[in-house]
Amino acid sequence: METTSKFAGRLGIFVVTGLALLTAGIFYIGKQKHLFNPVFNVNTTFKNISGLEVGNNVRFSGINVGTVENIRIINDTTVKVYMIVDKDVQQFIKTDSYIKISSDGLIGDKIANITQGSTNGRSISEGQHLHSIEPLETDAIIANLSKTGENATVISNELSEILHKVNSGNGTIGRLLHDSTIAENIGQTIRNLKRSSKGLDENMEAAKHNILLRGFFKKKEKTEKDKNNDKKARGKEDNSSIKTEKKETWKERRERKRLERKKKEEATAKNN
Template sequence: MNESPRKRNILVGLFIFIGLIFLLAGILMVGNLHETFKKKMQLVTVFDEVNGLQTGANVWLSGVKIGKVKNIRINPSRNVLVTLAIEESAQQFILKDANTKIGTDGLIGNKVVIIYGGTANSATVQDGDTLLVGSTYSTENMMITLQKNNENLLAITTDFKKISHKLTTNEGTVGKLLNDDAMYDNINSIAISLNKASVKSEKLIASLNEYSSKLNKKGTLGNDLVTDTIVFNSIKKSVLELQKMTKSANVFMDNLKEASANPNSTIGVLLHDEKSGASLKRTIENLESSSEKLDEDLKAAQSNFLLRGYFKDKEKEAKKAASQK
């Protein structure tokens, strides 16, 4: 009879002890109190402002929680010194030139400290080291940027509204162009003319290229004129001589006009004095008649028997000289 109540008390006590153990484990798990027993190292970082960061906030590295914010205080320079309690197991992954910034758990959540960056050849941090602060972008900054973007967007939409109004009401060059068929036809005709001019210019360029290629071809007159200095100098001398002859001819014609205008000169007398002209004409006629008479006398002398042999010998000598040539 006595053993049964005693046994029951032992079992009740055992169940109560086991319940207390589970309760203590649950409390430690829910409150993360088990981390209190992990070995920690301290790192320091200095922020201009912490944007609502509180003691006990989580510290993240590559998306993994590696510690908590141990202490937050303001130094004499009005900067905020944040002391981080980091697990020693994460020490090997944090580099001395790593940066820190303040982030949030989600879009609107608790503030956290994020450790990131660092070069591969840098050494790992030691207890008490200070990490540099990288560029941070708070929710307030995001809201300010969004506000500026909204203002810019409003200005753009206002300007676009004005432009669209002008387009629909035939205001401005573009509006008239879109709604005026005559202006469109004029622009179209101008474009066609420009295309034709472009085609003609291409043909002209092709002709110039062909002409230049012929100039580069040796043996042609154009190439000789361009490259051969002897031919060029010869042509230059010919042109100079032609200019001299032209000047001389002009002087001669001027002198001839001046002499012909003077009735006292020889040419003037011949041109203006009828008696002198008639006398000159008679002299020329007498010379022609005298020449005819001399021809007749010569023929008569050749037929004379005394001189016939002489003329025959002369004729033979002339034929012999011609055959020897």
């Protein structure tokens, strides 16, 4: 009898605990699936939903506000996504809002993100269709990254090969860096050029004092002086001619005024 009572007590505790867990689970799932909150429907279309599934979250301003209720293939280029969203946020979602698919973290489930519309926009209604933005193709991005990585590897290998040749003294740059003979020859060539330039200046100076060439340099110097004197003389003549023209013009003006005064005096005398 006592054993039966203990068994019944344990069974009762187990049943009550199970019912409590079941009830809590139902409420939790209902809350997650928005089964107990007033909701409204919204839909959109994509060409590719990139792994979005029924039951995935719908977010607005980073908050879970609904779930994906249904996904239907309309044709070979259109997939329609139906969502249920909490009624409380309907007033904040505008008709110019749009929906895009993104990931919940780096490797998380896909989610449908509803963006914020304009502040003065009109709120959406029940069953409203919103525009969408096509998701980025992950496979295409990975392919491009892979191709970029391959190109970077090729470039890196080529640079390594070039540096190896330079360090080994191969090629023109390698020989210039490692062959001391070439560097010495270049330095010697520069010194020879400087020496030749200095020697040329000395030879020219000596030629000026040479008896046979002295006349040539003097004649050249005289010619340059004559040219300079001619330029100065032409400048003076031009200045003097300008002054003469100005002086003659002034004389003519004075004579004209004198004649005008004389004519006025003669006219006055005739009138009297």
